[in-house]
Amino acid sequence: MTIRVLEEKEKERRKLPVPLVVEILPGQAAEGLLEVFEPGTYEGKTLQELVDVILARQDLSIEEREILEDILLQMERGVLLCAGRPIEGDPLERARVEETDEGEKYYYVAVRALRPQEGGFPAPVHVCEKGR
Amino acid sequence: MKSRVKKNHFSRFFDDLQDHRVLFKGGSVYLPCPMDPETARELRKAGEGGAFAGVFQRGVHGPKVVFHEGVPYIETIAWEGLVRHAPVLFPQLASGIRKKVCRDLFGKGKARIVLGNTVHLETALFQVLPRFVRLPAWVKSAGNRPQALALWLSKKVGVPERFHRWAVDIRRQDVERGVPKLPGPFGREGCDDAGRRIVGAETLQRDLEASLEMAWREALGKEQENFREKLRPYWDWPAPALGFMLFVLTRGALEVDGFGFFARASDGELVIYKRSGRYALRDYYNRLYLFPDCRVAVTSQDLWPVVVDSYKHPLLPRHQPWQRICLGHSPAGRTFTAAHIIRSLEDGLNALYHGYDPRKRNGYHRLDHFSGFQGDIHFDDLKIPSDDPRCLSGEVPVTNAFS
Numbered sequence: 001m002t003i004r005v006l007e008e009k010e011k012e013r014r015k016l017p018v019p020l021v022v023e024i025l026p027g028q029a030a031e032g033l034l035e036v037f038e039p040g041t042y043e044g045k046t047l048q049e050l051v052d053v054i055l056a057r058q059d060l061s062i063e064e065r066e067i068l069e070d071i072l073l074q075m076e077r078g079v080l081l082c083a084g085r086p087i088e089g090d091p092l093e094r095a096r097v098e099e100t101d102e103g104e105k106y107y108y109v110a111v112r113a114l115r116p117q118e119g120g121f122p123a124p125v126h127v128c129e130k131g132r
Numbered sequence: 133m134k135s136r137v138k139k140n141h142f143s144r145f146f147d148d149l150q151d152h153r154v155l156f157k158g159g160s161v162y163l164p165c166p167m168d169p170e171t172a173r174e175l176r177k178a179g180e181g182g183a184f185a186g187v188f189q190r191g192v193h194g195p196k197v198v199f200h201e202g203v204p205y206i207e208t209i210a211w212e213g214l215v216r217h218a219p220v221l222f223p224q225l226a227s228g229i230r231k232k233v234c235r236d237l238f239g240k241g242k243a244r245i246v247l248g249n250t251v252h253l254e255t256a257l258f259q260v261l262p263r264f265v266r267l268p269a270w271v272k273s274a275g276n277r278p279q280a281l282a283l284w285l286s287k288k289v290g291v292p293e294r295f296h297r298w299a300v301d302i303r304r305q306d307v308e309r310g311v312p313k314l315p316g317p318f319g320r321e322g323c324d325d326a327g328r329r330i331v332g333a334e335t336l337q338r339d340l341e342a343s344l345e346m347a348w349r350e351a352l353g354k355e356q357e358n359f360r361e362k363l364r365p366y367w368d369w370p371a372p373a374l375g376f377m378l379f380v381l382t383r384g385a386l387e388v389d390g391f392g393f394f395a396r397a398s399d400g401e402l403v404i405y406k407r408s409g410r411y412a413l414r415d416y417y418n419r420l421y422l423f424p425d426c427r428v429a430v431t432s433q434d435l436w437p438v439v440v441d442s443y444k445h446p447l448l449p450r451h452q453p454w455q456r457i458c459l460g461h462s463p464a465g466r467t468f469t470a471a472h473i474i475r476s477l478e479d480g481l482n483a484l485y486h487g488y489d490p491r492k493r494n495g496y497h498r499l500d501h502f503s504g505f506q507g508d509i510h511f512d513d514l515k516i517p518s519d520d521p522r523c524l525s526g527e528v529p530v531t532n533a534f535s
Contacts (some may be wrong), residue, residue: 027478028406030266030389063272084411084485084529094526114482 020091020107021098022050024080026070027114033057033067036106047091051080051111071113078115087111145222149333155198155205157328159212161336162198162205175204200330215343226344233348244355246384246395250362252402252432252468253380256393257281259470264391264406264477279369286376288388296375303367303374306360396431405429405440406477408484412516412523412530413446415499416490420523420530421514428457428480430473435466437480444509446488446495451509457483458495485531 017039025032035054042050060068080087082094095107155162175197196207219226247253258278267284274280331339359378366377380386385394390407405427412420427440437457444451447458457480466472488495497509522528 027474028264028481030262030264079534081486081534083526084531084533086534096526114486 016097016105016107018097018105018107020050020095020109022047022054022091022109022111024051024054024071024111024113026067026074027112029067029070031067032110033060033064033071042091045091046089047082047087047094047109047111048080050091051087074113074115076115078113080111080113082109082111146333146337149336153330153332154336155200155328155330156211156336157198160196160207160210161214162196163208165197165204165206175199200328211343214340215347218340218344225341229341229344230348230352233345233352245358245362245381247381247402248400249402249432250365250381253393254278255468255470255473256402256404257285257380257386260404260473260477261388261391263470263474265389279366279373282366282373282376283370285386285388286372286379289376289379289386291372291376291379293375295379296371299363299374299378300371302356302359302363302378305356306364306367392427399433402432403429403440404431404473404477406481408481410522410528411485412520412528413488413499413532414490414530416493417500418490418518419500420516420518420520421499421511422516422520422522422528423484423514426484428477428484430476430480432468435463435468435472435476437463437476437483439480444497444511445484446493446497446499446511447483449496458487459483460487486534488532490532 019039020037020042021034022037023032023034033054035050035057037050055068055071057064057068085094091109092107095109097105098108099105149163152164155164198205198207214221258281262281267281271277271280271284359381362381363374363377366374369377386392390409391405392407393402393404395401396403406429408423408426408428410422410425412422414420423445424443426443428437429440430437437459438454439445439448439457440453442451442453443455445457448455449458459479460483463472463476463479466476488499490499493500497511499511501510516523520528523530
């Protein structure tokens with residue numbers, strides 16, 4: 001029999017029956033498109049599937065629609081990253097526990113839609129290729 | 133024991149004049165000429181047209197000598213010049229009067245606007261800042277969003293109460309428009325070319341002080357008018373919001389949640405920046421390098437993103453401040469608008485976070501160089517263990533692990 005010791009944070013993360021908030025942020029923006037998944041609706045789903053649900057929403061306000069357009073613009077040649085990694089697997093692996101002002105706990109996952117830049121040509125001389 | 137009070141230039145100058153009477157004529161100060169009676173007689177002979185006459189020699193204007201009640205007075209200095217150069221001649225007096233006028237006009241605040249271009253300021257504050265700073269719901273839903281934002285920022289950055297009071301004072305003065313008129317010194321009003329007066333040293337001293345005060349009031353009054361002009365668009369805002377605008381204009385810098393701007397001291401250009409925070413990059417061998425926080429910025433002159441602080445990175449040519457970040461494209465043609473500023477800042481941040489590909493080893497420098505074989509820039513000092521708890525916990529993201 002093997003005994004596995006769980007860290008307090010990990011235990012808390014696995015046990016809490018709390019909502020999961022997924023936010024997709026365009027670029028380096030501070031605010032993005034939010035969706036709250038109640039307990040029971042997100043278990044067993046990957047982060048990619050949850051993101052697809054958010055991007056497929058039709059009941060958006062004008063402000064949210066602007067954010068969505070920005071996200072789609074960023075995604076044209078970009079990627080969706082969560083903590084610097086592609087959005088794969090269980091969303092709770094990347095989630096952190098946060099609290100509302102009223103003290104209610106929830107999981108929070110931030111996904112960024114980014115156009116990654118590749119070091120190229122600093123003006124005026126094209127010398128950035130030197131390191132290759 | 134007799135106490136000796138140390139006197140400044142101003143006091144000494146007027147003490148020396150104490151025993152003499154000074155003639156003031158035509159905007160110039162004439163001092164009594166200590167001559168022997170014979171010289172006085174010769175001067176009188178040379179004089180033409182009565183008691184007050186100029187002495188000319190070979191067509192060249194020499195110092196004017198005038199006779200008043202039989203005493204020759206020689207022209208010394210123009211009153212206007214004395215007032216103009218008073219800050220150099222009598223620095224203590226000038227500084228004292230300037231302080232007094234500043235206190236009257238500006239209270240305890242700075243008497244200078246650092247951020248001159250309010251259009252640039254408004255772009256940074258009301259259009260770019262909301263992109264990088266999470267705002268409370270009441271600000272986002274407010275009818276007058278800039279006002280609500282100023283109000284929130286005033287609380288957030290803790291603008292001192294005195295700025296609120298000062299802003300309200302300026303607004304009230306603008307409404308009243310009643311600038312107290314000072315009694316004019318005789319240098320301006322009391323004497324024209326025809327008028328002449330014999331005055332004592334005390335009167336001269338008092339009038340010089342009054343003239344100086346008036347000169348400072350005129351100069352600083354223009355600055356105060358500048359304050360009014362800049363603040364006029366926000367007149368109907370509540371005192372904390374108006375105070376916040378005054379605070380930013382006079383301080384010339386602001387930082388909120390990693391986003392900020394400041395007026396560059398060298399050229400006055402507005403520098404808008406976003407802090408990168410700490411992040412880690414992976415090299416070809418999967419080793420991690422922890423990069424410190426730095427400010428990625430654009431200026432109102434140039435929208436190519438730069439690092440404000442002294443920084444090294446594979447996409448930066450050197451280890452120094454104000455370097456342009458190597459991008460995959462040129463941001464030429466961008467103008468100082470909110471959309472372009474945001475785009476440039478994000479390009480710069482994305483380049484630092486995600487621009488270095490460990491497989492391609494693109495950029496000016498390679499992370500995995502050995503110190504013996506490389507030039508000045510190496511990254512060995514930034515190396516951290518692959519199982520660093522900060523990276524494992526997600527506190528510090530590894531930003532180039534996706535490629």
